[in-house]
Amino acid sequence: MSDVVLRTRGLTKRYGDRAAVEDLSVTLERGRVYGLIGRNGAGKTTLMRMVCGLVTPTQGSIELLGDESSAMRQADLRRLGCLIEGPGLNPRMTARQNMHLHRILRGIPSESVESELLRLVGLDDTGRKRAGDFSLGMRQRLGIAVALIANPELLVLDEPINGLDPVGVVEVRDLIRRLSHERGTTVLVSSHNLPELYQTATDYLIVDRGRLCESLSLEELDVRCQQYLLVEAAEPARLVAALEAMGTTGMRVMPDGSVRIARATQGDDREALVRGLVARDVVPTTLAPHTETLESYFLSVIGGPR
Numbered sequence: 001m002s003d004v005v006l007r008t009r010g011l012t013k014r015y016g017d018r019a020a021v022e023d024l025s026v027t028l029e030r031g032r033v034y035g036l037i038g039r040n041g042a043g044k045t046t047l048m049r050m051v052c053g054l055v056t057p058t059q060g061s062i063e064l065l066g067d068e069s070s071a072m073r074q075a076d077l078r079r080l081g082c083l084i085e086g087p088g089l090n091p092r093m094t095a096r097q098n099m100h101l102h103r104i105l106r107g108i109p110s111e112s113v114e115s116e117l118l119r120l121v122g123l124d125d126t127g128r129k130r131a132g133d134f135s136l137g138m139r140q141r142l143g144i145a146v147a148l149i150a151n152p153e154l155l156v157l158d159e160p161i162n163g164l165d166p167v168g169v170v171e172v173r174d175l176i177r178r179l180s181h182e183r184g185t186t187v188l189v190s191s192h193n194l195p196e197l198y199q200t201a202t203d204y205l206i207v208d209r210g211r212l213c214e215s216l217s218l219e220e221l222d223v224r225c226q227q228y229l230l231v232e233a234a235e236p237a238r239l240v241a242a243l244e245a246m247g248t249t250g251m252r253v254m255p256d257g258s259v260r261i262a263r264a265t266q267g268d269d270r271e272a273l274v275r276g277l278v279a280r281d282v283v284p285t286t287l288a289p290h291t292e293t294l295e296s297y298f299l300s301v302i303g304g305p306r
């Protein structure tokens, strides 16, 4: 069985002459949790809507579970569950009745799936309480249970923790983790809460202005988020040339012209660094140790706040 669950190639969605998503190619593998990161309007929801067949791409292709077609077939979409822009629940129905309704609508014969999923999301003891009286966290979990009704291999969640209190956030996080660990479900989840995403995702997709800026695993992120020395000078190009001439390793030039030097590779001989730069007629205006977080890494990739 292939480990690739979803592959997009050159995926583009234009509204008028504006591209919401442009030439975006990603590969999602089985059992991994992909955190989709981008500022407001970056194209996250549009990408998710295309993946879920809710919006037709202007260009490019989506291959779901090895099956490629510009308009994905209904059978493929059954293997995909999504929670985009709030769960489609009937507020007058109980959790069980909502599950029952969606099971019948999706044509799933096995009734036992209702109890099984309600147990999985921790809503098996809500009895006669109606969904309209649930907390936001309970509603989100019920929405996820509904999205899971056809036992999908890919689950797409657009900002599932938006508006949740800390308890609700932990509940959704635990649920996502369990789904990937215990069921091998692949999850694509967007969030603006980067510290939370850091605890949930195994991989990160950073998008900006509709384009994929970077795709990296948690392990790669951790390597990059190690401690580093931030070096800045009045003329970034001369700074970089001087550092290269000094044989500096583990160096990363940022969009703002600053340079990050991984301390693991270069050590922490700041004095030698200053001497080397000054000898090459470059005076560092900043030379300071830093530790990167997912948040600062994200900002460094997209070029900082606009």
Ligand SMILES: Nc1ncnc2c1ncn2[C@@H]1O[C@H](COP(=O)(O)OP(=O)(O)OP(=O)(O)O)[C@@H](O)[C@H]1O
Pocket: 015, 019, 020, 038, 039, 040, 041, 042, 043, 044, 045, 046, 047
């Ligand atoms: N139906 C539509 N018609 C016209 N423009 C749209 C439509 N849907 C999205 N857009 C535009 O596409 C761009 C990307 O929007 P999208 O909702 O995908 O971003 P996002 O990353 O999900 O943002 P947010 O984090 O605020 O939810 C935005 O400029 C938005 O205005």
